[in-house]
Amino acid sequence: MFERFTKDARDVVRAAVAHAERADAGRVDAGHLLLALLDREGSRASFALAALGLDGRRESVREALELARRRGGLTQAETDALAGLGIHVPEIVARVEEAHGTGALSAGRRGGGRWSGHRPFGQEAKDVLTGALRAATARRDRRIGDQHLLLALTARPGVPAEVLADHGVTYESLTRVLYGDGGEARAVG
Numbered sequence: 001m002f003e004r005f006t007k008d009a010r011d012v013v014r015a016a017v018a019h020a021e022r023a024d025a026g027r028v029d030a031g032h033l034l035l036a037l038l039d040r041e042g043s044r045a046s047f048a049l050a051a052l053g054l055d056g057r058r059e060s061v062r063e064a065l066e067l068a069r070r071r072g073g074l075t076q077a078e079t080d081a082l083a084g085l086g087i088h089v090p091e092i093v094a095r096v097e098e099a100h101g102t103g104a105l106s107a108g109r110r111g112g113g114r115w116s117g118h119r120p121f122g123q124e125a126k127d128v129l130t131g132a133l134r135a136a137t138a139r140r141d142r143r144i145g146d147q148h149l150l151l152a153l154t155a156r157p158g159v160p161a162e163v164l165a166d167h168g169v170t171y172e173s174l175t176r177v178l179y180g181d182g183g184e185a186r187a188v189g
Contacts, residue, residue, distance in 0.1 A: 001133055001144070008043040008146040009132070012036045017119050023069075027122035030153060031065045034160040037150055038062065044147035048177045052169050061167055068159040075162045128152045139179070147178055 005013070015036035020028040038058045040046040054061065071079060071089055079089045121129070131152030136144045153160045154171040164170070 001129065004133070004136070004142070004144050006143045006145045008040065008045070009144050009149055012040065012045075012146045012149055013129075015039055016125070020119050025119075027120050028125050029073075029122045030124040030128050030156075030158055030160045031069065033125055033128055033149060034065065034153055034164070035062065037146060037153070040146060044145055044178065045150040046146075048147060048150065048174055049169065051177045052173055054167055054169060057167055061163055064163040064166065065159065068163065073159060075157075075159050076166075077162065124156075124158060127156055131155055150174060151178070 002010070002013075012033065013036070016028050016032040019032040019035045023032070025032070037045050037049070038061060049055070049058075068074065068076075071093055074082075074089060082089055128149060129152070132144050132148040135148040135151040135155070136142075139148075141148070151171065151174060154164055154169060154174055155161070161171075
């Protein structure tokens with residue numbers, strides 16, 4: 001599948017691996033793909049994000065992703081649901097971080113030492129890559145671009161889609177900006 005990726009899409013994947021390495025994460029996740037997309041300039045995905053007003057709010061997206069990572073990868077909706085059961089995630093995070101350091105609950109973090117060798121992709125990141133293929137196929141695009149990666153991130157439930165939606169970037173709005181239709185593209189799920 002990687003041979004069908006455009007240069008921009010390949011650069012996003014490489015940058016996602018670099019984000020995972022800097023975070024000392026054991027695996028590349030969907031959040032790392034979103035961070036890599038936020039770094040892009042001059043690509044279809046970056047133009048779409050700018051058109052949807054995300055240019056001046058990229059740091060806010062990064063902060064929201066970091067907050068979710070500190071919550072162990074829970075979405076805000078999951079955190080709210082747990083609060084309804086009397087489980088206060090922010091309080092638990094604060095206590096754990098007080099005892100074990102900031103980011104102690106971060107999903108996929110490695111303990112001590114440097115990571116050597118290949119950084120594997122987690123299941124959610126693999127699902128995004130597969131979703132990007134589906135998005136390209138649904139549009140009859142021969143190549144998979146960074147815009148397809150962004151579409152796939154917005155199409156699947158999870159922290160990246162929630163954070164983007166909170167910042168006004170949904171599958172429907174993104175499809176409208178990229179393709180000029182009413183967001184009625186086939187699902188990339």
